[in-house]
Amino acid sequence: MIAGTTDSEYVNIIVEEGVSSKNPVILEGFPGIGLVGNIVATQIVSELKMKQIGTIESRLFPPITVLYDGIAYAPVRVYEDPQNDFIVILSDILIHPMIAYDIGKTVINWAQSLNARLNIPIAGIATMREQRSVYAAATGAEQLNLVKDKAETLVTGSISGIAGSIMNESHTSKLPALCLLGETQGPTPDPRAAARVIDVVSDLMKLTISTQKLVEEADQIETELHKLAEQVQGAEQVETKGPTQVMYG
């Protein structure tokens, strides 16, 4: 019984050639804290050499096209790996919370039309710790069990943004969903957190997805941050010597 109608009039999924996967798993990688969702999806698409099969568009997305090797791509794209019945939705743009509902509704409606067996929205979770654990929340205990050796259960609290909307719609539509949250410390891109999430996805999907590139990026970023920290410390020491010397920014 459904009272009333709340159509998702602002968001379109356009997949012209159709989907060949049977009961696919759909992973959603939208950028959030630590850009975890975007990095995870980008790396998986690249490692599995997934094929772009469509785009998601909306009047409410910012009017921006993204370039790779001079080729323009819509900023939110749908990729498929038909051998593994695996679909990835990858967003290169931050999306206003105002349309999280519409994206969630559109994605889950589409997932239902494909008889998807699982949705995996990826998010980041900020803590004060050095660790890079992966947390999980799900629509049911069965989905939590799938990752019980690799991820900690996020027992209580809430998940907001697009991952939250996807979980809500999954709950309401009785569609299995598993949200994986990469532990990170702040808003800067965190390839190491993304690598840890990918490990959980690899295990879950029984796939081998290399995170080598992400770990190298993380090492590089950390080395640079370390150098910068030393310079700042040095600069601070210098500063104390000259009273007129001031550092900005």
Add this chain to the structure above:
Amino acid sequence: MIAGTTDSEYVNIIVEEGVSSKNPVILEGFPGIGLVGNIVATQIVSELKMKQIGTIESRLFPPITVLYDGIAYAPVRVYEDPQNDFIVILSDILIHPMIAYDIGKTVINWAQSLNARLNIPIAGIATMREQRSVYAAATGAEQLNLVKDKAETLVTGSISGIAGSIMNESHTSKLPALCLLGETQGPTPDPRAAARVIDVVSDLMKLTISTQKLVEEADQIETELHKLAEQVQGAEQVETKGPTQVMYG
């Protein structure tokens, strides 16, 4: 005779399996002052072991999923106790007054389709008193009579927010409704006020709903507030000794 149409296009009630209650009573627990509505509904659902039968969703709700034991739930849910012909709508999120009208209209339309015999929106009412009385307002004297020994009549004034909208829609639709308002002192969660409201509901529904857990929570909160008050008093005495020491906030 109805001139014009004001459909409730922003709010959906989704109850897939249908409702088995006959002429149910529907209690609406949305958070407001003292979180009375939310606490009342949560406790009733828990004590009566009510079964979730659906959700309410809206593009205008914040995009957030709530977690209990790692399981994600939509933030506004519908529960049923078919033995007692009792339905509870429970919201874990604050809702913008802008959609109070739509929620009221959707809930009352749905209540009519179920031949509900009574709606009981729960609210809080802030006073300066230590007491925790329960106040009542209704669409008719008959409903006020149902609780005349347990609740004071809120003779004059007005009720705003979702409870107000539900009362308006009930009035217009000639559907019996009884608003119960738990007396509280401010915005902090007030389990004792909720316990008092539950006592009225128990009596009205001829049900035994324990409020033991709420009373314990209230005792605990009050003990902590008492300790805090003593510490603050101590701090204030210390303050008077040091002229430069100032406490903010």
Add this chain to the structure above:
Amino acid sequence: MIAGTTDSEYVNIIVEEGVSSKNPVILEGFPGIGLVGNIVATQIVSELKMKQIGTIESRLFPPITVLYDGIAYAPVRVYEDPQNDFIVILSDILIHPMIAYDIGKTVINWAQSLNARLNIPIAGIATMREQRSVYAAATGAEQLNLVKDKAETLVTGSISGIAGSIMNESHTSKLPALCLLGETQGPTPDPRAAARVIDVVSDLMKLTISTQKLVEEADQIETELHKLAEQVQGAEQVETKGPTQVMYG
């Protein structure tokens, strides 16, 4: 010939049992300056013991229910006195100018469907004078003539708000309308101004509508204001004696 369509999608008049008046007069009492419209309508409904036959509702009204003797009423209601072919629309809430157009359109469409013979929107008009005259403006000289011994014609200027919208819609629909404006001095409720307007309505409708209660209220308010003025004057004298004593507000 009508080019285009501007439906009034935001406002509903709900009158389930229908109207038994023939060619009724419809008086609209929305609160404005001096609350004149609201007080006039409340007093007429009370004195003529009019029966509530419906409500007006809108997504754009504030979500509030009003209580009389513990019973909840929708804030904008429709009353009828079938013996006198008289309908009163009474609003207990201030209404945003943004929906004045929709209310005007909905009310006049409904008035046409009832073959109403006259609409009487009530408003306040602020002047600097002590007097409590009643001013009139109308869709035609014929309507002005109906009250020419009791009300001054508001020769030039403009009327804004809901009364203005009702006059516009009446003008466009060629429906007779007579706006009565009670002279008042400011935003405080002015029962005396309302009483004067009721005298004009009584005369026009050939009805006896007592304004005794309003005059008593006005006397009481004025006595209190007089006392307050004396106190303030006293306080001001005291103030001049003590240089640090200052009164605010």
Add this chain to the structure above:
Amino acid sequence: MIAGTTDSEYVNIIVEEGVSSKNPVILEGFPGIGLVGNIVATQIVSELKMKQIGTIESRLFPPITVLYDGIAYAPVRVYEDPQNDFIVILSDILIHPMIAYDIGKTVINWAQSLNARLNIPIAGIATMREQRSVYAAATGAEQLNLVKDKAETLVTGSISGIAGSIMNESHTSKLPALCLLGETQGPTPDPRAAARVIDVVSDLMKLTISTQKLVEEADQIETELHKLAEQVQGAEQVETKGPTQVMYG
């Protein structure tokens, strides 16, 4: 070929009895700088004793009714002089630029349904000069030729507001239109600029439209401004005597 649809859902022209003019000229007088459009239309309607045949209404107009001799009129009205196949649209209210598009579209759709031979939107144009020239811009050289002895061509630049929207819609609909702009110096009502525009309209329409009243008003306004200027000058001389005396505003 028309791709897409942009209906004008916010603006209505209501002309119940229909129009008897054949291939009429339609003059649009909306207030703008110097109130030129409003004054021109008001004077023409008055001098030609045109009959009101309808109104234009919109949810987006301010909710205001205008009074003439105690009679309430909708603020935007349509008048006709059937002998001269002449229609005037007269607005007594300033209109938000946001609905200029909708007014332009509605008016031009209506003009097309009437097989109008010419639209004449009136506007003001602010310059620093004492002169009161009339400028013209048109959808074609043919229309500019009609007034080439009386008005200067506004060779380059742009026209914004309702007159601009009417010109755009005329251009797109291939309907002849001629915009007449009265030269004025600022925002104060300028009857002399309006009189000069009327002279051009009279010549164009081969009609005698007296501007005597406007010229007298202009003389009166200018005399008063002259007196005010002398007083201000006097005040300034006084000022120079007292160093602390300052005039604002």
Add this chain to the structure above:
Amino acid sequence: MIAGTTDSEYVNIIVEEGVSSKNPVILEGFPGIGLVGNIVATQIVSELKMKQIGTIESRLFPPITVLYDGIAYAPVRVYEDPQNDFIVILSDILIHPMIAYDIGKTVINWAQSLNARLNIPIAGIATMREQRSVYAAATGAEQLNLVKDKAETLVTGSISGIAGSIMNESHTSKLPALCLLGETQGPTPDPRAAARVIDVVSDLMKLTISTQKLVEEADQIETELHKLAEQVQGAEQVETKGPTQVMYG
């Protein structure tokens, strides 16, 4: 497979007589940084003596008509050179990013209905360099090859605004598109950047489009800026002599 609908309800292309080009190339010249798109389109329309065949209109465009030789034109127009199967969309107004999506969608839907073989949105790209290179981005390597000798590939990054939306829609609709970006230094009109873009278009279209006029304009602008720079330098020298002399703006 298309899930959901996102109609472009805000933007219309009106081309009454139809298009005679077969598989046309469509160049879109909307103003942006350096006004490059607008200048390119204006010059091409003028040099190829293209014929206006339509307009683009929208409720969300500013209400403004543009004048050339006293004739009023809609601000966004469609021109055709049927001999060369070439269509140019030329905008004289800045357009809010909020409707970039709708313009992109409407233009690309229309391009598809015409079986267009290529879309060429023009944009500006700001750098710190003196150079006036032309950059290219495309929906495929094939389109980049068309200009590989004349334009540098914009390898990575993003393009925002209307050109970005047109690229996104082309990507999603699998319609070939090539964005040409004229290198410029800032927001002032840059005819030299436009001339360089036109050279690339000429080469691509195998057309001779003179840029003589633009180069002369550029020389003139640069001479004036040079003079101004000298004056400012002079002024600055003067300034250093008098401590109280300050130049603003």
